[in-house]
């Protein structure tokens with residue numbers, strides 16, 4: 296049997312009552328006046344109708360309540376029941392339900408609106424527990440606590456984002472500046488290298504010149520010596536020619552005396568007559584001999600006096616030459632001193648330029664390192680498949696410092712220094728740490744706190760090693776130059 | 779429907795747990811009012827149902843506030859306001875009101891829902907001079923431009939504080 300609704304049951308009861316009244320009225324009619332009979336029947340019908348009508352209203356309300364509860368089951372809290380006066384318990388029920396719905400609807404709207412605003416990034420809205428009953432109010436308070444936490448979190452995130460954006464801006468700015476500095480330093484280092492070459496060249500030429508000049512000086516000295524020797528010889532010659540003149544005088548005297556003797560002898564021979572004839576011939580011969588001796592002596596005297604005159608002139612000339620040579624020697628000595636100074640200065644210049652060049656290169660290496668580190672940081676923001684990441688993957692043999700160290704000037708000029716040997720370790724470490732950080736960054740680090748710690752550690756190690764590189768470089772240049 | 783109630787100077791104060799709820803259709807005609815509403819305002823349900831919500835509008839309220847309220851709720855936003863309301867007997871009561879949009883099951887706006895709570899006295903003290911200034915501007919502007927003028931002024935104030943209207947009201 297189909298179960299009846301409450302309203303149908305009541306309607307049934309009312310109908311039965313009406314029927315019952317009509318029956319009683321009908322039975323009573325047997326003994327009563329038919330007019331009264333009609334009145335009673337009408338009254339029974341009217342009472343029935345009234346009862347039906349009065350009952351119908353609460354049932355409508357109950358039906359409404361049912362519909363409402365049905366909607367509530369589906370999660371809708373918007374409908375209300377109105378116009379329920381004079382309905383006693385049914386009315387109260389409706390009102391109670393209305394007001395429960397008011398609370399529920401308010402509760403859900405509060406939650407909804409505040410979360411909607413949160414999702415739009417606006418955090419000022421809190422739910423309003425005021426006026427809601429205990430448990431709902433407490434729930435809203437709890438929600439407010441989480442909203443507060445979310446607001447704090449959002450603030451924190453925004454701060455972080457801000458900081459990170461600034462950091463990124465800063466990093467790229469630093470990178471730009473560093474790249475400019477790097478370019479400058481590269482150009483300066485190149486120029487310095489050229490200047491250093493020129494200075495070296497100058498130094499060599501100065502040394503050569505110095506050498507040539509000192510050769511000139513010694514040649515000049517020899518010339519001077521030779522001139523002096525000539526001079527002495529000349530003086531000796533002069534002295535000798537006057538001795539010859541003396542000897543010639545003596546010879547002339549002898550010839551004169553011989554002539555006189557020959558004359559005496561021829562006189563004596565004449566006196567002796569025939570016996571003296573032969574003697575006279577000898578005396579004549581002697582006289583002629585004396586005559587020709589005298590004549591020869593005269594001739595020699597003439598030659599010697601010419602020789603003496605010439606020697607005097609030569610001596611004069613030689614003296615003048617000596618003066619000149621003396622002067623030349625002074626000039627050349629001055630020149631030699633100047634060339635010497637020049638050579639010293641150019642050596643000095645070359646040393647300074649070389650020092651400056653090394654300092655420049657050291658700065659360049661430092662800037663390279665800063666750029667390397669900045670790149671490593673940029674990878675954190677920009678991702679691991681960027682040109683920056685490529686640059687970070689370079690190992691410690693292939694970067695500028697590495698090439699310098701293992702193949703270039705570094706090896707040629709610095710290899711003997713203790714700093715040079717100290718450099719390799721920390722330099723390799725910088726690259727190793729950079730590459731390690733990069734490898735971690737390629738993994739899913741955002742969810743993994745341990746990995747995040749490792750990344751931080753790698754960056755920290757990179758900084759630390761880089762600091763040591765800088766220190767070593769700072770002491771390497773002074774070590775090489777003995778400062 | 780304009781009411782002809784003469785305002786008195788008597789204030790009815792809401793209790794901390796008073797919770798006044800009403801609903802309207804899209805035109806602002808009341809479709810539901812809870813028992814606290816009736817208790818405080820002094821109206822009975824038959825007088826309220828179908829009536830415009832301005833039945834409890836107090837002449838001390840600037841029209842610019844309601845212009846903003848309607849703009850916001852028609853835009854789908856919720857709106858907070860401190861409102862001075864008029865009882866049937868001319869008394870007045872301050873509420874801290876929140877109006878939101880009702881949606882039918884298909885998601886279309888179907889009406890508005892409003893909850894009013896006990897306001898904080900400090901907030902009332904803060905809005906009173908604002909409302910007075912708005913009223914003065916409205917009187918000067920003449921009936922046609924009044925709401926927009928006073929609303930412009932209010933929004934200039936908010937812009938100066940760099941706050942949303944709701945944010946401002948909630949901060950009071």
Ligand SMILES: Cc1cc2nc3c(=O)[nH]c(=O)nc-3n(C[C@H](O)[C@H](O)[C@H](O)COP(=O)(O)O)c2cc1C
Nearest residue numbers: 802806831832834835836844861863877890891892
């Ligand atoms: C859900 C809802 C609740 C409202 N509650 C009030 C209220 O409590 N007091 C009031 O004066 N106006 C209230 N209004 C605004 C009125 O509809 C009306 O705009 C205002 O009273 C100004 O009347 P006027 O348009 O005749 O100037 C409410 C509007 C809506 C949609």
